[in-house]
Amino acid sequence: MMKQITSDTEYRDELKARGVLPEGFRTGFSKLFFIPEELDTNTEMPMNMSLILLDKPTDCFAGVFTRNKFPGAPVLLCRSRLESESFRGIIINNKIANVCISSGLEDAEAVLSSAASLIGCDESELMVASTGVIGWRLPVTEMAGAIASLVDGAVSDEECNAAGLAERIMTTDSFPKLRSRKVCGGTITAVAKGAGMIEPNMATMLCFIMTDLDLPRETLRGMLPSAVSSSFNRITVDSDQSTSDMVIAVSSKLKECSDHKAFEVALQEICLELAEDVVRNGEGTGHVMKVRVSGAESEEQAAEIGKALANSPLVKTAIAGNDPNVGRFVSSVGDYCGNNRIDLKPGRTEIRLAGEIVFAGGSFVLDSDKEKRLSAYLEDCGMDPVHKGYPEHEKSVEIDINMGIGKFHATILGSDLTHEYVRENADYRT
């Protein structure tokens, strides 16, 4: 799907090439230091604040938020701000997610009101996205104090383009995530952060999509949910959805969009590419799995079967060990279908790995040569699970399951289960 990238330099050039901001957008950045109330210590912690600012307010903006039933204050606030007439900008901070805190909403509003006066807009035109530790309070005073430089930066800072933004919203990410398309004479550029979840939700998934193409507000709001559900809702690293995930799309409306269909396709492609970037950057991910389930009775069923396989610890560990263990594919699919009363027809199920048939007609289709070949394939798709920077490659393990009971399909992106994953998630405090 993407061009093969072989070196950090190449990847950086690629990002610069992608990193054009659509007209009418600016981004600002400021780093502040604070002492968390919750820690009885004098050591300061650094917090990144980023700002996405429009030159003029727009009425064309949309948002999709986590379905987690313990949403953070920023999610609650942004959801309600979708009702506003117009949108001017969003402030993004890391370090503290502002979740499960009684004063969460006040704190977020306090930050935004001081931003509103500096920007010279109504508070209702601003949003906030926070990611980091759950259960801590935002350092409201320090954040308010830092907003001036944030706004100035957005006006002056030349080199802080989309690539800079993608870099600066990173938390546990090991590389910036940026995708862009030229379409209908305009631009869609999107940045994302997310790398699986370590520490209490330190790596929430955030995505900001910017375009200068003019669409009716309701058209954009119709397109975004399906773009998200076929991309970010089809990835599974920890099988958990964080309390703060959000995707925001905004248009500066400076260019007419002649072809809504083309726009929607580009939007979906960008979301899918960013979703894959997030999986590839998953904590301790050594392999990206692309599980395509076809011949299902519904798209939802196809997605659920794919997730069952991609979330099976037995499948994940086998892939981590470069072991083409088809018995585990079969078992996880059979288990899910049995528990969900899906009328699976063993004789009709066909499973492929790397395009090669490994299960058909109710039996395995394997021989020792094929197993060697597939094991080598898995090894070739592997990455160093200790992500030190840009990904070595963008290969995925291709698993195809044809259920043979319907005509719907879905693709799930998942990760394997490595020692590094356990290390990151079990040992980080010890």
Place this chain on the structure above:
Amino acid sequence: MMKQITSDTEYRDELKARGVLPEGFRTGFSKLFFIPEELDTNTEMPMNMSLILLDKPTDCFAGVFTRNKFPGAPVLLCRSRLESESFRGIIINNKIANVCISSGLEDAEAVLSSAASLIGCDESELMVASTGVIGWRLPVTEMAGAIASLVDGAVSDEECNAAGLAERIMTTDSFPKLRSRKVCGGTITAVAKGAGMIEPNMATMLCFIMTDLDLPRETLRGMLPSAVSSSFNRITVDSDQSTSDMVIAVSSKLKECSDHKAFEVALQEICLELAEDVVRNGEGTGHVMKVRVSGAESEEQAAEIGKALANSPLVKTAIAGNDPNVGRFVSSVGDYCGNNRIDLKPGRTEIRLAGEIVFAGGSFVLDSDKEKRLSAYLEDCGMDPVHKGYPEHEKSVEIDINMGIGKFHATILGSDLTHEYVRENADYRT
């Protein structure tokens, strides 16, 4: 729930004490060596065959089988044999699961017919339970040849009581699983094998329940499913159900059962204890989690929420690291409820760890002392994930979640996620 066992000797004595066979039962054992067709090698593999034989046929027997949609031939065969008038015995083999093989049913029947002629019963009175590698053929000739000694053993072999049986059906298990009750002047004794799944389903869960208490066939068949669903169906090590899991219950009918209710309670207790043994023996299990969900809208909902938490890799790794990471409890419950349209009320949810409240009223209830205390508690509940024999203790990590939206509850038994789990499951071929 169980008495604290502190040494291997104690555990062995305990097993001997438990290990009384109900009247009317015999068990036999024989070890054979064979060369698997599927391997181009001359090295012989050992296979254990065990036999549970009744002195006389009985009409009082029941079975519950895996819901996996790719069931093995033994499961298919036993299911159909439930229709038989009477039951005489069951042959259990390891090494080969006889799953996904075109000749699977023939092969199983061939083994049983040679057993029938030696025992002097009808083939329809016999069952077979197989566990081991998926996709290989049973060594029918060798197995048929070994049956004579199996049957003789069942007649003569004195010391092969239930404890011997429990030991001999082990595959990857590190300790024998045997539970027994005296009830209504009779005995219920059950053995199980299972230790999570490593290698293609090498560790299927099998359970054989024997009693001399006389119940109407339909009464036993009414009791078994609910006993299984509140025990074996409430454990989750890999979250996968194997293709060969089965629970068989048989009565020799030699003693009148005066109190059906008492029998049912004892049956449920035994199943629950064996289920916990299986989790404790789980591959790479360092902690057993006991997740009790109450205040749910239905028992099924309570069980599903408990499984969502017990299967969350983030929760499992936190427990493995002795980290009372309540943020992950909250996130996994919130995620499940959001994805399944459960109307969770964050303000009403109450979460306890080791009996201590850690989340209530929508916020965390934590301080650094409590975190230290809980971390020490987790450490104390820990076991060496490299199981070398009998368990060091029978402690569990107690997690209680009160949803506050209904009056139903369920308890899920789960395991943590350790380096040893990954090693066993990812590296065993490398």
